[in-house]
Amino acid sequence: MKDILYKYLxxxxSLGEEDQQAIVNEIRVEKLDKGAVLFKQGDVPAACYFILEGCVRQYAIDEDGREVTTNFYTEEQAIAIFNHHKSDKSSEYTFVCVEDSVLVVGDLDQEKDMYDKHPQLEFMTRRMMEENFSKVQAEFAAFIASSPEARVKTLLANRPSLFDRVPQHQLASYLGITPESLSRIKKRIG
Amino acid sequence: MKDILYKYLxxxxSLGEEDQQAIVNEIRVEKLDKGAVLFKQGDVPAACYFILEGCVRQYAIDEDGREVTTNFYTEEQAIAIFNHHKSDKSSEYTFVCVEDSVLVVGDLDQEKDMYDKHPQLEFMTRRMMEENFSKVQAEFAAFIASSPEARVKTLLANRPSLFDRVPQHQLASYLGITPESLSRIKKRIG
DNA sequence: TCCGCGCATTGACTTAAGTCAATGGAGATC
DNA sequence: GATCTCCATTGACTTAAGTCAATGCGCGGA
Known part of the structure; x- marks a missing residue:
């Protein structure tokens, strides 16, 4: 299981093996059941996460009470960017396990300690953040420019496993369409 | 003009006045004409920018040759996040002035020097990045969840000045709709 | 094992956005 | 000042997605 972590590090x-082992040994790994909530919209997150196995859905309830799914995190993805900019630092999203999942859990109040002990971790975090940011920007651009049908095709091409792992109506919400449309589009392009 | 910078700092x-002045004095401010290009899609950016006055459009040409506008930057916004994650670090977007603009230009090869001299700058950069990231995520979520008409209403509410400053067909592209639709929606909700 | 609920699918209909085409106005150029 | 070009608007038509409603399958719980 932890080999994923080593691969990622x-x-x-450019850490040596000993340093990597030191880090991995300090790390907390948790097994969560399907349906388990990492934290809720409005909560102040106490930890960041890295997915070793499983799938986590990010969603928000908007002003009209509708549930909007904004992301799915799967193997090797990090959940580490929160609303530092909001004065109360509360999360705008709920994170919930779509499957039984295994996560690295990093307590945020130990963040500074870890960075002091392993300076390269901070660099890694920055890089992950930049990567995530670029990715979100690119996805946003692609989303803007494409029709619902094109978005489904893109997702099928890029992350086909989601279609097996995630309920259709949540996928539809993530794609910005109704479950009925998703069903019809799948039939049309199938 | 530079009072905007002081306000931002x-x-x-928590820098004192002297430190702020030291920073501001080291900074390069440039006046660019409407139509001036900061850098093009495929270029490796040589600088980051902070807008004191004016408006910069971010766009990309997609695989089908269509121009997709992905953002507009106006007063007090920073253009500072690039594709560090891409191996060649080239930009996926072109940035061009929509109006005559006044920008702070920060050479990227002097970035480290500036950070060494003024450590708080690095912290500020990180914060700006986090804020930008959260904002893009939130905008993405809102975009996913709303119809073209709702998106127009939201933009009218949040950044009404864009409708005066930016050509309609570019706004339409930014909103993910055709210029014709934007025209009709405006009439409908006007 | 059986029952019940949630959810995917399908159908009929509505509606809003896309497409194609024409018009007209404002700004730029000479 | 006249012309040209670009672009916003408008119209007619097509199409795809939304909405509402019904059905039926599959999974989980009792």
């Missing part, structure tokens, strides 16, 4: 840092 | 750092 190697990709993003 | 005060908001984001």
């Amino acid at each position: 190697s990709r993003w840092t | 005060s908001r984001w750092t």
